[in-house]
Amino acid sequence: MKRLFLVTLLFCLGAFSTFAQKGTKERIKVHSKALEGNLIGDPADREVTVYLPPSYAANPDKRFPVLYMLHGFTDTDSQWFGWEKHWINLQDVIEQSLAEGLSKEMIVVMPNAFNRFKGSMYASSVTIGDWETFVTQELVSYIDANYRTIPTKESRGLAGHSMGGYGTLRLGMKNPEVYSAIYALSPCCMDGGASTNSELMKKLESLSPDQLQETSFMEIAMLATSAAFAPNPKNPPLFLDLPVKDGEVRQNIINKIVANRTLNFVDQYILNLKKLKAIAIDAGLQDRGISEATKSLHETLDSYQIDHFYESYEGDHLNRIAERIQTKALPFFSENLKF
Numbered sequence: 001m002k003r004l005f006l007v008t009l010l011f012c013l014g015a016f017s018t019f020a021q022k023g024t025k026e027r028i029k030v031h032s033k034a035l036e037g038n039l040i041g042d043p044a045d046r047e048v049t050v051y052l053p054p055s056y057a058a059n060p061d062k063r064f065p066v067l068y069m070l071h072g073f074t075d076t077d078s079q080w081f082g083w084e085k086h087w088i089n090l091q092d093v094i095e096q097s098l099a100e101g102l103s104k105e106m107i108v109v110m111p112n113a114f115n116r117f118k119g120s121m122y123a124s125s126v127t128i129g130d131w132e133t134f135v136t137q138e139l140v141s142y143i144d145a146n147y148r149t150i151p152t153k154e155s156r157g158l159a160g161h162s163m164g165g166y167g168t169l170r171l172g173m174k175n176p177e178v179y180s181a182i183y184a185l186s187p188c189c190m191d192g193g194a195s196t197n198s199e200l201m202k203k204l205e206s207l208s209p210d211q212l213q214e215t216s217f218m219e220i221a222m223l224a225t226s227a228a229f230a231p232n233p234k235n236p237p238l239f240l241d242l243p244v245k246d247g248e249v250r251q252n253i254i255n256k257i258v259a260n261r262t263l264n265f266v267d268q269y270i271l272n273l274k275k276l277k278a279i280a281i282d283a284g285l286q287d288r289g290i291s292e293a294t295k296s297l298h299e300t301l302d303s304y305q306i307d308h309f310y311e312s313y314e315g316d317h318l319n320r321i322a323e324r325i326q327t328k329a330l331p332f333f334s335e336n337l338k339f
Contacts, residue, residue: 038129053105070160103330122167284315
């Protein structure tokens with residue numbers, strides 16, 4: 001009887017502990033002046049998911065650090081936060097990390113960067129709008145004004161996966177006055193050239209905005225890249241330039257795209273990277289191309305004697321990302337942000 005009582009008590013305590021770890025999430029809209037007038041016609045009112053930790057409601061005087069999370073290409077904040085079924089549910093990941101005592105409570109914010117091209121690259125162009133300003137200035141100002149944040153760079157982190165990992169590196173190294181710690185998970189688009197497949201380019205040249213949703217991953221990725229890095233306000237209806245036109249390779253357009261590969265511009269931001277308190281990058285060994293590029297970035301940071309965390313692990317582009325956020329990224333920010 002005594003044993004049954006103890007088992008029942010432990011079960012209840014465990015259930016209470018799990019219940020106590022539940023936070024809340026809300027999906028809001030934030031208007032961006034920086035995205036107004038983008039040539040492709042995407043709305044300047046952007047969805048944003050905000051996760052509030054368990055004690056946010058219970059302790060109305062408490063303020064929290066903020067982690068800004070950037071999702072990957074073709075994804076949305078809605079998918080990542082479980083508003084719809086997806087390969088990850090970030091709220092569950094956060095709360096599992098809290099329940100296991102791996103991380104501390106923080107506000108987590110994810111903007112929806114899904115646009116007409118299925119991804120903004122977190123870049124800035126007249127075609128897609130100024131995503132850099134929206135994410136690093138307007139969104140941060142809105143969150144600080146409307147939630148109980150600790151509104152200093154020491155309490156602000158930036159992380160992301162794939163395209164979001166690229167955005168994390170791009171925005172983090174450009175804005176060390178905004179964030180103090182960054183973590184890029186399987187960051188894409190760090191090296192390589194631009195496709196010059198004539199048949200592919202011919203097909204893309206003939207597309208209208210209404211046909212963008214029907215494209216393959218490779219096709220829309222090429223268009224998104226050009227929209228971000230090779231915009232052209234005089235080339236409707238997509239307002240971008242492709243690396244090939246009328247069968248002719250255009251080296252000047254290739255140069256624009258290649259210039260925005262992380263490994264090609266990181267040397268220009270070394271002094272900014274040194275201003276960050278903490279940097280982390282990782283990628284799965286089976287994430288071909290991305291794994292090698294991430295290692296190259298690690299070696300570059302080493303060559304400049306920039307302290308950082310780097311890990312190459314057994315995994316591909318998706319299969320261990322939830323685990324990595326739970327056991328690596330969230331503890332990293334718990335250690336390096338000011339609470």
